[in-house]
Amino acid sequence: MAWAGVSALRIHMNYQHFCDNPFLEVLGCLVVSTAPLLLLTGGLAVGISRWNTGPWQGLFLYGVVVLLCMEASSAVLARTSSCQRDWETHVLDDLLHQYGNQSDPKTKAVDRLQEKLQCCGIHNYTDWRVMGHFSAPTSCCQKIFSNCTGDLSTSQQLYQKGCLPKLEQLRKVVLSHMFWCCIGALVLELFAALISGFLMKQSPLSDYNILESGPRWRPKSRW
Numbered sequence: 630m631a632w633a634g635v636s637a638l639r640i641h642m643n644y645q646h647f648c649d650n651p652f653l654e655v656l657g658c659l660v661v662s663t664a665p666l667l668l669l670t671g672g673l674a675v676g677i678s679r680w681n682t683g684p685w686q687g688l689f690l691y692g693v694v695v696l697l698c699m700e701a702s703s704a705v706l707a708r709t710s711s712c713q714r715d716w717e718t719h720v721l722d723d724l725l726h727q728y729g730n731q732s733d734p735k736t737k738a739v740d741r742l743q744e745k746l747q748c749c750g751i752h753n754y755t756d757w758r759v760m761g762h763f764s765a766p767t768s769c770c771q772k773i774f775s776n777c778t779g780d781l782s783t784s785q786q787l788y789q790k791g792c793l794p795k796l797e798q799l800r801k802v803v804l805s806h807m808f809w810c811c812i813g814a815l816v817l818e819l820f821a822a823l824i825s826g827f828l829m830k831q832s833p834l835s836d837y838n839i840l841e842s843g844p845r846w847r848p849k850s851r852w
Contacts, residue, residue, distance in 0.1 A: 634660030636803045644742065644796060653800075656706040660807060663699045667814065670696055674821065693822045697815065704811035707804045721751045721793060725760055740768040746799065747771075748792035754784055756791065 637657035670692040673685065724739050731737075743749055749769035750756030757765045758781055765787055770777030774786040781787075 634658070634664070634807070637807060640800060640803055643745070656703060656807070659699060659706070660703050660811070663696065663703065663814075666692065666696055666699070670818075670821075690822060693818050696818050697822070700811045700815045700818070704808055704815065707808035707811060718751060718793060722760075725751065725756060728762075728766065740766060742792055742796070743768040743788070746792055746795040747788050748790050748795045749788040750791050751793050752791035753789060754781065754787045757781065 634657045637653055637660065640653065670689065673689040673692055724735050727733070728736050728739055743766065749765055754765055754769060757769075764781055765779040767777065767779050769779055769787045771786055771788060777783070777786040779787070
C-alpha cells in the first residue's frame with residue numbers, strides 16, 4: 630500500500646502540469662499515512678495474542694475501525710479519480726505550441742514527459758508537423774538511435790505513440806493497483822474486526838472486581 634501511495638505522489642509531482650485533478654495528491658497522502666497505522670494495528674494484534682484483555686481488544690478494535698474508514702475513502706477516491714481528457718489535450722496542445730526555449734519550464738516539462746513515457750506529441754509524432762515545427766524534439770528520439778536529430782522524415786527513429794494515451798494508461802494502472810490494495814486490506818480488516826468482537830464477547834471481565842462502598846455491617850453478638 631505504501632508503494633502505491635508513493636507512486637501516486639510521484640505521478641502527481643512529475644505530471645501535475647497535465648492533470649487538473651487535485652485528489653491524486655490527497656489520495657497518495659491518505660494511502661501513505663494508512664501504512665504506519667496498519668503496522669501499529671498489527672502490533673496490537675500481536676499484543677492481543679499474548680494479553681487477551683479488554684483494553685487491548687478495545688484499542689485494537691478502535692484501530693481497525695479507523696483503518697476501515699481510511700481505506701474505504703482511499704478505495705472510493707482511487708475508483709473515481711480521473712482527469713478530463715479534453716483538458717489534458719488542451720494543455721498538451723498549448724505546451725507543444727509554446728515549445729522552443731530550452732530554459733522555459735514548460736519546454737522542460739514536455740521533454741521530461743516524452744523521455745519518461747517514451748512518447749512523442751499528443752497522439753503521435755505527426756502533431757509536431759501539424760503545429761508548424763519542421764522537426765520533433767530530440768526527446769522524441771528512441772534511445773537506440775544515437776544519431777537521431779528529431780527529423781520528421783526519419784520517423785522510424787522517433788517514438789510512435791503519443792503522450793496522451795500513455796499518460797492515461799500510467800494513471801489507470803497506478804489507481805487500479807491502489808484500489809485493489811485498499812479492497813484487499815479492507816476485507817482482511819473486516820475479518821479482524823469480527824474476530825476481535827468475538828474475542829471480546831467470549832472473554833470474561835476478569836480484570837475488574839466489584840468494590841463495596843462503605844463498611845460492611847455485621848450483627849452484634851449477644852454474648
